[in-house]
Amino acid sequence: MNRRWREEEAQAPIDLRLIPATLAVWAGALVGIATADRTSVAGLIWGSACLFLCLSVAVLRRVRWWPGLLAIGAAFVAALMISTIYWQSAATNPLTVAAGHGSWATLRLTVATAAEKLPSPFPVAAAPVAAAPVDAAPATRAAAPGGTGDPAQPEAEGTWLLSAQAQEAVVGDHRFAPAATISVMATGAIWPVLVPGEQIQISGLLAVDRYSVLPGVLLHARSGPIRLSRAPWWQRAAASVRRHLVQNASSLSPDAKGLLPGLVVGNTDGISPQLKADAKITGLTHLLAVSGSHFALLCGLGVLLLRRAGPRPAAAGGAVVLVGLVVLVGPGASVLRAAVMGGIALVAMSVGRNRSALPALAAAVIGLLLYDPTLARSVGFALSVQATAGLILLAPVWSKGLQRRGCPPGWADLLAVPAAAHVATMPVIAALSGAISLASIPANLLAALVVGPALVIGMGCALTGTWWAGAARALAGADQPLLEWIALVAHRLARWQSASVPWPASVPGVLALTGLLTGGLLALRHRRVRALTVAVITGAGVVLVPAQVVSIGWPPPGWVLVACEIGQGDGMVLSTGEAGTAIVVDTGPDPGLMDDCLTRLHIGTVPLVVLTHLHADHVGGLSGVLPGRSVGAIGVGPDRDALPAWRKVNELAAGQGVPVVGLPKGTRWASGGLSIEVLGPEGAFRGTDSDENNDSVVLMAHLAGIRILMTGDAQYEAQQQLLDDGVDLRADVLEQPHHGSAKVLPAFVAAVRPKISAIGVGRDNGYGQPSPKALAQLSAIGATVLRTDLQGDAAVCVIDGKLGTATRGAGLPAGSGKGGSGDGA
Known part of the structure; x- marks a missing residue:
């Protein structure tokens, strides 16, 4: 019997050859960014020469693994040098220097991302008598001062933040081309309707962006933007689709009204703080905005529809859907990252060849880190990589195991995918939040029942909204029950007192959790351990879910x-x-x-x-x-x-x-x-x-x-x-x-x-x-x-x-x- 189980579960060996190089690139980028302010490019060159000298000695002595050492060393040095050059280039940019002095500047910008509404600590303006500041109160990031400075510009509630590429700057008597990406913080009704790709001119005070990984620039806009040129037609079309989607969702229930634009185009402005908090507890935050799973699902649908035409048309169709989604959602860094990871996850889940998918993931990570070393310090990037790795390494194996035991293929994937993603990302999430979500897997299982249809119907609403308002509103209404189900799952499971349990947010805590997960995965290879685990989970679900979730009606209405x-x-x-x-x-x-x-x-x-x-x-x-x-x-x-x-x-x-x-x-x-x-x-x-x-x-x-x-x-x-x-x-x-x-x-x-x-x-x-x-x-x-x-x-x-x-x-x-x-x- 044991031999039969071992034969059934035997898998093709996993190709791990690119993993050391990937880790070396990641480490090199981290070290480069962390030490760039104390490191010169000349010092890096000397250090690289010493490293390659050591590798050359290994070559001359005919060390068997020298090609691997050479590749790992080259990857580390390349990432180290690129990240250092990135950092020092940003630090010496004249616009960054001017920001350090708090200078006034007039900038010609190309809008890079749509404006995002910042969460205000006070949703309604304070009444006439303000609170008095206390001595030695801690400093906080300043909000945009004043209004737009333009009397013709109507004020809008809240503060807006967008990214833009600085094409030209005038600081004092100096005019220069900084070629830097900056953040713009402003108030006013015009900012949320700016379209990526537009060229604008604005004036304001420069400040150091302390939330940027590299030395960054934050412009506090003191004037309304002057439009210099229109965005490309495809950006204008995408902006129109996004705007009409929000309008067509406005008549839905509060949760559905915010979820529809969030799920389809990543606009989270309408999602309530309560739903965001509950989604965080239950591990559903990836459904509140566009993630890699969205790209994988919609691209997979395109491939499925064109499968009969042959593999090349199907692949081309998937690529077209991928590019179209990037344009529709907006070319932000998180969107591009999600597109790459979603594409890799789609390949892994569709062809079932995790041996090929893991090297593809590693190559993508190497390429992204060399292109943008700041991703090495991005929590979102780390979670995307881990979730994709879980979908590649764990989900296909678990899905096939469930199918061998009589589970239908669709249900097997439905069970395996969220469990694999949750297990893979658990160490990083525990390090960030100091807690482990016990509600994440059941919440994702329940939400997965409707995510696919909700996303497809929502995309139909978006695509018809600009030319057939009646159909768009009908599709939005049809999507409302599905969206409300997602919100209900988040609200209900977040009420479970054991939805999350504390865990040490420290290096020993993360290492301990990683060790426990690894040991658990190895133990689950044994049949008796699997049977015991299933029995415990089933018993806990039967007892705890009705008691902790269904019966609780808190907080009371009103x-x-x-x-x-x-x-x-x-x-x-x-x-x-x-x-x-x-x-x-x-x-x-x-x-x-x-x-x-x-x-x-x-x-x-x-x-x-x-x-x-x-x-x-x-x-x-x-x-x-x-x-x-x-x-x-x-x-x-x-x-x-x-x-x-x-x-x-x-x-x-x-x-x-x-x-x-x-x-x-x-x-x-x-x-x-x-x-x-x-x-x-x-x-x-x-x-x-x-x-x-x-x-x-x-x-x-x-x-x-x-x-x-x-x-x-x-x-x-x-x-x-x-x-x-x-x-x-x-x-x-x-x-x-x-x-x-x-x-x-x-x-x-x-x-x-x-x-x-x-x-x-x-x-x-x-x-x-x-x-x-x-x-x-x-x-x-x-x-x-x-x-x-x-x-x-x-x-x-x-x-x-x-x-x-x-x-x-x-x-x-x-x-x-x-x-x-x-x-x-």
């Missing part, structure tokens, strides 16, 4: 406030009314619990984190909010007494590039449908029972027609100050001061008179919180009390103008509330 179950402390989340976006008020003591709460709410964008004061039970979970999310700013009150906590907040903020701002009384912020106003304190308290607690930021939030009062740990003195100032404290919802402490004034509760009170508190906390006194006051006015110790995550909802509540159920064990605030009730 939620405006959620008190997170984070133990003894406060972690409050205020919805902005926009999917995936919320303001966080305090972060609790535990980063993991705070991150879990935000993940359950599908929050990917946090315009503002408010830290009411610096006690550990309010700021300890900050590191669970910042990584992996778009955070606009961290707002703080006057409390600076807890110096270690203050330093930690600034360290975390600096590490994530998030500014720290002060929130003095009168500060207003707005984001989406949410607006907040800081009511107090007027300044730092001194000589009270607890100055730190009384220094808590108190704010009033307005959303969906209701008022929400957030109080932190404000005690008697702070409450009395608000009453003395005559502040309108009336609110529908009250965050109970100091976790339901007894230190609350009856006059304060009477002034607020909330319908609902939310109390962030841990079980068996040892402080007697919430106190019977506070609960009695709330009962006397008929307020509904939400407690995180008894009810878990607790939500306040507004549906059809009516106020309601929903709870998720307590999940933390007894005793989880001990520790925390450090002061009693």
Whole structure:
């Protein structure tokens, strides 16, 4: 029996001869870019001469493997020299030098890519009173200053970023031809309608692009673009197709409206932050924009339709589809990379000759790295190469194995492809995110049921949109259920609490994961191990999927406030009314619990984190909010007494590039449908029972027609100050001061008179919180009390103008509330 299994699974030997050269080129490019600022071309020449001298000695001694050594050494040296020359050429470009001085420039540019809307940390402009910057706040990349500078140019919401080739530059009295690719950041309605290939003239301030691998240039445009020449006809036609596709998708449901342009032409502007966050958790981000799988699928369809005409017409048809897709989507670097990898994956999956496909992949990687050494530091490129390698080496073998065991060919490919891609990319993804997605394979399997039809129908919608609007709208409507299925898979599986598990994002962690995967793949060659693995996966799926995915209905519809179950402390989340976006008020003591709460709410964008004061039970979970999310700013009150906590907040903020701002009384912020106003304190308290607690930021939030009062740990003195100032404290919802402490004034509760009170508190906390006194006051006015110790995550909802509540159920064990605030009730 064992012999039969070994014979069935015997595969042709894999051609690995180009792999060492590929790794050498990659390493050479990395070393060249990393050391280019300290290396001269002359030094490289001398080093290369020494290397070839050593290889020559090996040749003279008739070392058997000298041809391989010579090839590997030549590949490394070639990549090293090319990357160094690239870097130094960029660094010495006069435009780069001018950018280092922040010079004003007028440039003649050729647009290289369509403008991409940058995610703004504050979707709605801040209200008239701005937040005050805090000293020593960490620096962040500047947004485009001012407007377009052209009074005739209408303003557009958001900031746009595009790449362009600088043909001519005027800096001061100097005119020169820089021949450099730069980034342009600007605001204005004209930028998103520029077409790649157009020549324009603009003026603005030059700056160093710190996000570029090579020394780069960023132009902050201060004028509207002057069009000098039109784009080529094929670029104009492609732009028209993209524009009409967005228009025809505008009548679809919110998720489908964003997914259709994203899936077909890579336009992700309409995809909600919530869907992006869920897709990231479930490993479906490759479906939100054009990837190698899109090229492979559509080119494969072209080859299939022309197969009867013979291999050459079929290959030519596939090539035509490939070129057409590149033009349609746009000639960006990621698109060209996806086209190359998709073409190789198509060859591998169609001919089933992984022996030939792997050398083709290696040759493509070598060529791409020598053409553009910056790809060596591109995470997207690394993931594309790994995914393609998985499709070449693993997917055909697994698919054939499934077919031998009775699985239909189509279903075998459906199961093998996402599993192979996930396993191949797992080490890099774990290194980036610090987590392993357990939901990725089932999510991709479920999404794969509709991706092909959705992409084909969407492409039909795009191609008919410019000349037959009725047909395009009908196709968009037909595609909507398929697109909604993809979104549903992402949303549902992201709610599974075990959708991702933590993994060390370090070199030892990556090496350990790689070793485990390699050992697992080798172990799966044995029949009994395979049978045991199938049994475990099947059992886990039968038990966990219904329990963790189907039954969970969180977050509830219409939620405006959620008190997170984070133990003894406060972690409050205020919805902005926009999917995936919320303001966080305090972060609790535990980063993991705070991150879990935000993940359950599908929050990917946090315009503002408010830290009411610096006690550990309010700021300890900050590191669970910042990584992996778009955070606009961290707002703080006057409390600076807890110096270690203050330093930690600034360290975390600096590490994530998030500014720290002060929130003095009168500060207003707005984001989406949410607006907040800081009511107090007027300044730092001194000589009270607890100055730190009384220094808590108190704010009033307005959303969906209701008022929400957030109080932190404000005690008697702070409450009395608000009453003395005559502040309108009336609110529908009250965050109970100091976790339901007894230190609350009856006059304060009477002034607020909330319908609902939310109390962030841990079980068996040892402080007697919430106190019977506070609960009695709330009962006397008929307020509904939400407690995180008894009810878990607790939500306040507004549906059809009516106020309601929903709870998720307590999940933390007894005793989880001990520790925390450090002061009693």
